[in-house]
Amino acid sequence: MNQIVIAPQWYGAYKKGPEVGALRLAELFEMGGLSEQTLISVPNVGSGEDHCMPFFDAIDKVNSNICDAVFSALSSGNKVITIGGDHAISWGSISGVLKHNPEVGVIYLDAHGDCNISERSASHHIHGMHMAYLMGFGEDKYVGRYTKNLLPVENILYVGARSLDPYEVELIKEQGISRITCDVINSDMIQVLDTISDFMSRFKQIHVSLDIDVLDPSIAPGTGVPEVGGITEEALHEVLDFILTKSDQVKSLDLVEYNPLLDIEERTDRVVQKLVKTISSL
Incomplete structure (x- = not known):
């Protein structure tokens, strides 16, 4: 059985709209028959005094609850789909997966690396930092925040990342983190699927984190x-279809960063409707 965890959070980039997208996605999943849904409460708070990590207290509470919900679902033998909200919710969802199985492989489909750290980030948007802390980089108070199990760098495959901050470029290069670029994805799907297949073959459990961008x-x-x-x-659908056919491995998935307030002529809404149908087969 699939369980849906809904996290209508927008504090990760303190930009309104992702919370609207989360509720729209939840509606689409429910229309598709996935009605086992848990709504994570998002507190209404100020940005706080830490200008490097604005809204951290709210994000921290949300992610702690997401971690518990994902861990509980997986421990009960269910698969779980976590809906954002912004991508900072993956700090909680991936932590929940790691708490359940520290040997999971993560396929991260995103335009960004989301592996900056607060002291190096120009934007100070937390939705661009969580992967670094999950891997064990950055300040101690953020590393291992929700589980002591860290995400090894060799357990990550970035797909589609094309806009990386200087620290992220350094980290990915120095740590040898695997990455498939957009140029390859749009030109050589055979190579892409071979790379994904090789990556997945190393793990009994896979987590997919999908950002609309x-x-x-x-x-x-x-x-x-x-x-x-x-x-x-x-x-994207070719990649997702390939990954999800190995349903015995894929136990969890994030779908994030849909912002209906920024949509044009409902183009993105039509895209997410198709994605929900594909993901519902998990």
């Missing part, structure tokens, strides 16, 4: 940080 903004403009040069909708 992996798509080119001409296809899905309704997202908070669009980046040109993204992948096509056809390529």
Whole structure:
């Protein structure tokens, strides 16, 4: 049975809209028959005094509850889909997965690396930091925040990342983190699927984290940080279909960063409707 965890959080980039997207996605999943849903409460608070980590207290509470919900679902033998909200919710969802199984592989489909740290980030948007803390980099108070189990760098495959901050470029290069670029995805799908297959073959359990902005903004403009040069909708579905056919491995998935307030002519809404149908087969 699939369980849905809904986290209508927008504090990760303190930009309104992702919370609306989360509720819209929840509605679409319910219409598709996935009615076992848990709504995570998002507190209404100020930004706090730490200008490097604004809204951390709210994000911390949300992610602690997400971690518990994901861990509980997996421990009960269920699969779990976590709906954002912004991508900072994956700090909690991936922590919950790691708490359940520290040897999980993570396929991260996103235009960004989300592996910055507070002292190096120019934007100080927490939705661009969680992967670093999950891996064990950055300040001790953020590392191992929800589980002592860290995400090894060799257990990550970035798909579609094309806009990386200086610290992220350094980290990915120095740590040898695997990455499939958009150019390869849009031109050589055989190579892409071979790389994904090789990665997945190393793990008994896979977590997929999907950010809408992996798509080119001409296809899905309704997202908070669009980046040109993204992948096509056809390529995304081909990748997802391939990953999800190995349903014995894929136990959890995130779907994040849909912002209906930024959509144009409901283009992104049509995209997410198709994605929900695909993901519901998990």
